[in-house]
Amino acid sequence: MSFSCFIKLFVAAIVISTLGSYAIQLVGLDTIHPSSLFASGLTLGTIFGGLLVALYPSKEGAGTATESGTSNIYVGNLPFNVGQEEIKNLFSPFGNVVDIRLVKDRRSRRFKGYAFVEMNTPNANAAIEHLNDTDYAGRTLRVNEAKKKEDS
Template identity: 85%
Template sequence: MSFSCFIKLLVAAIVVSVVGSYAIQLVGLDSIHPSSLFASGLTLGTIFGGLLVALYPNKEGASSQESGTRNIYVGNLPFNIGKEEISNLFAPFGKVVDIRLVKDRRSRRFKGYAFVEMETAQALAAINHLNDTDYAGRTLRVNEAKKRDEE
């Protein structure tokens, strides 16, 4: 579950429990213990929050395939390349949405490959034109990135 889904569930649970508390006082059922009322409200709020999350999914959490973008693997890059150079490399094919340079966890040095996100049609054109081309004396490997569970 994403953090935003958790927040939606938590807010819905608290709102339902607070509204329930006031509703019980208006109806005149003050004999219900406040902690029982709050627990019931949290349960109902979690149910309503789950429905809220299911009916109104977070647009940020949508997969790149749903949003019309593709993730491109770019390998065999020079070790001194930066995001700006990669952006310039892909710019002729369209707008670059995101660039993620992969670095070694220990040394924090660039590993020689990156992921570039572009609109689907533009990404396919970039893959077709840039794969197996020479860049700074290195033959680039450019293809659609595999999802982590496919590796």
């Protein structure tokens, strides 16, 4: 579950608990302690918020081909001094770049020479078709759809 799902759930719980406490006062059950009302509202809000999250999932995606219509592109043989901005400029002519992940060595924290770019699927296909085997800063780029990461 993503962070935005937790935010939706939390907001729904607070809103429903607040509305519930006002509704109880209107109905005439204001003899119940306010903290009990708020706790009951939080419980109901969490239940309804969970339903909200389940019925209206977040549209942000991660992975190769996601439900939101984005694809993950592998970009290899990049110069070691390239940054996210240069990669974004390289892919932007083909459409909106959703995410860029530069892969770094765990020990040295140095860029390994490849990255993953997430774009809308039609734009990603065009970028792959046009950028694969092209020269960039004296290096021949390898651009293709990223393979799904297999669990070890």
